[in-house]
Amino acid sequence: MEASAVLKGQPIYRRARAVGINPNYWYPIFWADQVRSGEVVSAQIWDTSLAVYRDAQGIVHTVEDACPHKGVELHRGEVHGNNLVCPYHGWEFDSQGSCVGIPYFPKEQKLPCAQARTYPTQEAYGIIWVFPGAVELAEQHPLPEVPQYGQPGWFMVRIPGHFQAHFSICNENTMDVFHGFLHKDLQGWYDPKLLNLKQDDHGVAADYQVSYDGFLSKLLGLGKKGSDSATRTVSIRYRYPHYATALESVSSLYLMRLPVGPQETKSFSLLFLKLPLPQWLLSGPLARVLEKVILNTVFIKFLHQDVEMMESEQRNYSIDPKRNYVEVNPAIIALQRVIVGQYENLEKLPKSQQETSKESPIPPSQEVSNGMLV
Numbered sequence: 298m299e300a301s302a303v304l305k306g307q308p309i310y311r312r313a314r315a316v317g318i319n320p321n322y323w324y325p326i327f328w329a330d331q332v333r334s335g336e337v338v339s340a341q342i343w344d345t346s347l348a349v350y351r352d353a354q355g356i357v358h359t360v361e362d363a364c365p366h367k368g369v370e371l372h373r374g375e376v377h378g379n380n381l382v383c384p385y386h387g388w389e390f391d392s393q394g395s396c397v398g399i400p401y402f403p404k405e406q407k408l409p410c411a412q413a414r415t416y417p418t419q420e421a422y423g424i425i426w427v428f429p430g431a432v433e434l435a436e437q438h439p440l441p442e443v444p445q446y447g448q449p450g451w452f453m454v455r456i457p458g459h460f461q462a463h464f465s466i467c468n469e470n471t472m473d474v475f476h477g478f479l480h481k482d483l484q485g486w487y488d489p490k491l492l493n494l495k496q497d498d499h500g501v502a503a504d505y506q507v508s509y510d511g512f513l514s515k516l517l518g519l520g521k522k523g524s525d526s527a528t529r530t531v532s533i534r535y536r537y538p539h540y541a542t543a544l545e546s547v548s549s550l551y552l553m554r555l556p557v558g559p560q561e562t563k564s565f566s567l568l569f570l571k572l573p574l575p576q577w578l579l580s581g582p583l584a585r586v587l588e589k590v591i592l593n594t595v596f597i598k599f600l601h602q603d604v605e606m607m608e609s610e611q612r613n614y615s616i617d618p619k620r621n622y623v624e625v626n627p628a629i630i631a632l633q634r635v636i637v638g639q640y641e642n643l644e645k646l647p648k649s650q651q652e653t654s655k656e657s658p659i660p661p662s663q664e665v666s667n668g669m670l671v
């Protein structure tokens with residue numbers, strides 16, 4: 298993407314809105330149960346179109362969504378056994394993307410050398426992941442760790458998100474604990490303070506102190522007996538390009554980000570709660586019903602409020618990308634630095650140096666009051 302080169306020397310927030318992704322990471326593209334055996338579907342990672350199919354053995358594969366013959370979208374094709382067949386002339390491609398059959402060729406005729414690009418693909422945590430970058434780096438870059446997944450004592454709620462906004466806007470929303478005002482009708486949280494902040498080339502670690510005094514406090518069992526109010530520490534860890542956040546040992550949220558395009562982003566979130574409910578309800582056949590109830594009665598409402606803000610921010614950015622803004626949370630500035638650095642360093646560094654990391658002290662020389670830049 299050319300834009301970031303043009304924007305060098307501009308404020309960091311403006312550069313963050315214009316950058317593309319570093320493709321050398323695993324990105325989530327579907328919940329595992331969205332792609333059934335024998336099914337092929339389309340997906341998009343930062344304007345790269347993909348055809349994703351699950352073969353007869355249940356293994357998921359990803360190929361570029363363009364047939365090497367004439368460019369027809371392969372996601373319109375059919376799955377035959379372990380192969381994908383183009384809908385136009387019926388050319389058949391194996392899981393390595395090689396053409397292994399043309400229906401109108403006599404058996405003895407040599408097949409042309411036609412190769413579709415394939416992408417490393419894996420399933421973990423009930424999510425299908427694709428590595429859109431340099432294939433040789435896929436094994437060096439592990440998936441995010443989700444230690445609570447499948448562990449007894451934790452109740453998992455899957456939260457899908459879809460936003461018409463650049464991924465930097467979405468990521469800033471997750472890092473921004475100071476927007477409790479938006480959720481006041483839902484009795485979210487109040488009185489946030491930024492306690493600690495660290496940044497390096499790969500991510501941002503921020504700890505906030507937050508108070509709860511309502512529905513969330515009750516749901517999570519935060520308050521002491523006879524009181525619903527509680528003050529806790531929320532730890533937010535952004536490790537490019539995903540998030541792991543924790544409310545002490547009470548809940549954890551793993552937010553996996555999929556940048557679809559310059560103004561479209563998805564998220565696949567796994568929220569783990571310790572609910573004060575009986576075990577038969579948390580792990581029995583009613584668990585999936587309970588997941589839907591918690592999702593729809595609580596967290597989707599929060600998410601909808603956030604979506605409105607993010608999309609509103611994007612609309613004004615799109616109308617006037619040169620408008621100036623005032624950011625006072627050093628954690629947001631740190632996040633913008635990581636997002637910009639991951640993209641710009643990818644362009645200028647040779648591959649061997651892409652893994653280097655250097656500490657950058659945050660906050661810089663600015664005076665800080667209550668965790669805010671002044």
Ligand code: FES
Pocket residue numbers: 364365366367368369383384385386387388
């Ligand atoms: S375009 Fe795919 S087989 Fe011809």
Ligand SMILES: [Fe+2]
Pocket residue numbers: 476479480599603
């Ligand atoms: Fe929010």
